[in-house]
Amino acid sequence: NAGVMQNPRHLVRRRGQEARLRCSPMKGHSHVYWYRQLPEEGLKFMVYLQKENIIDESGMPKERFSAEFPKEGPSILRIQQVVRGDSAAYFCASSLNSKETQYFGPGTRLLVL
Amino acid sequence: KNEVEQSPQNLTAQEGEFITINCSYSVGISALHWLQQHPGGGIVSLFMLSSGKKKHGRLIATINIQEKHSSLHITASHPRDSAVYICAVRGSQGNLIFGKGTKLSVKP
Numbered sequence: 001n002a003g004v005m006q007n008p009r010h011l012v013r014r015r016g017q018e019a020r021l022r023c024s025p026m027k028g029h030s031h032v033y034w035y036r037q038l039p040e041e042g043l044k045f046m047v048y049l050q051k052e053n054i055i056d057e058s059g060m061p062k063e064r065f066s067a068e069f070p071k072e073g074p075s076i077l078r079i080q081q082v083v084r085g086d087s088a089a090y091f092c093a094s095s096l097n098s099k100e101t102q103y104f105g106p107g108t109r110l111l112v113l
Numbered sequence: 114k115n116e117v118e119q120s121p122q123n124l125t126a127q128e129g130e131f132i133t134i135n136c137s138y139s140v141g142i143s144a145l146h147w148l149q150q151h152p153g154g155g156i157v158s159l160f161m162l163s164s165g166k167k168k169h170g171r172l173i174a175t176i177n178i179q180e181k182h183s184s185l186h187i188t189a190s191h192p193r194d195s196a197v198y199i200c201a202v203r204g205s206q207g208n209l210i211f212g213k214g215t216k217l218s219v220k221p
Contacts, residue, residue: 033208043199045208056206089154098207099143104156 002027004094004105005074012111019079019086021108025094032075033102034067037089046090049075055098082112116140119200119212126219132187134215136200139181146209147174147185148199156199159185190219 005024013019025032034046045059049069060067064082069075079086089109093102117138126132136145147159160167160174162183167174171190176183187194195218201209 031207035209035211042213043201043209043211045210048206048208056208059208091156093209095207101158101161102146102209103158104148106155109154 004092004103006090006092006105006108008108009106010109010111012113013082014113015083016081019082019110019112021077021079021090021092021110022074023077023092023094023105024074025092026103029094029096029103031095031097032069033093033095034075034077035091035093037091037107039088043091046077079110082110084112086110087112115212116210117200117202117212119198119215121215122213123216124218126190126217128191128219128221130190130219132190132194132217132219134185134198134200134217136183136185136212137181138183138200138202138210140202140204140210142202143205144203145176145183146201146203147183148201150197150199150214152196159198187217192219192221195219 007022030051032049035043037043047060047067048056064080066078089107091107092105095102120135144163146161149157162176171188173186197214197216199214200212
């Protein structure tokens, strides 16, 4: 049973470009969480999704960021018109339900030039 | 004041020492997690607990709900235990609120 998969592992973008980060949860998990870790800072919650639904997006910046978790396929975190301040490690975690342990993916390191 | 406070921020120990990392929180929680983040950046979930004590190998985690406090203990520490240990509490919606982490370095 593969763990949580994220791709790409590293992503370099120039300012103004779009970044798409993918997360495939563990088999059987329908709950996905996205977290961001800025350089030298702790992890911060961004968004919580359950298949086709956004449950909580209170941690998402209001502009340029969006997330989805379609019925088929991975969860996508999309950042439009990236800026240097978006450079960070983005982690995805999945769980069976909101009460069970969250398992983390390896993260995507985004660098905006 | 952060909702989740960890101490110490940095910890250096000699191989074999008993290590304790503390976590205090100020919000209502449904569970508390201890996570380990290695220098490569990957995050591993060590424990999830909502009461009492859990043990896995040389790691022990305890929680006191009344005092809003948890501790992570490592017995017979080893250089491979060197990592950042992160306390995280789970809110009512299921998302995690993280402490800033404790950077542990175990010297041979």
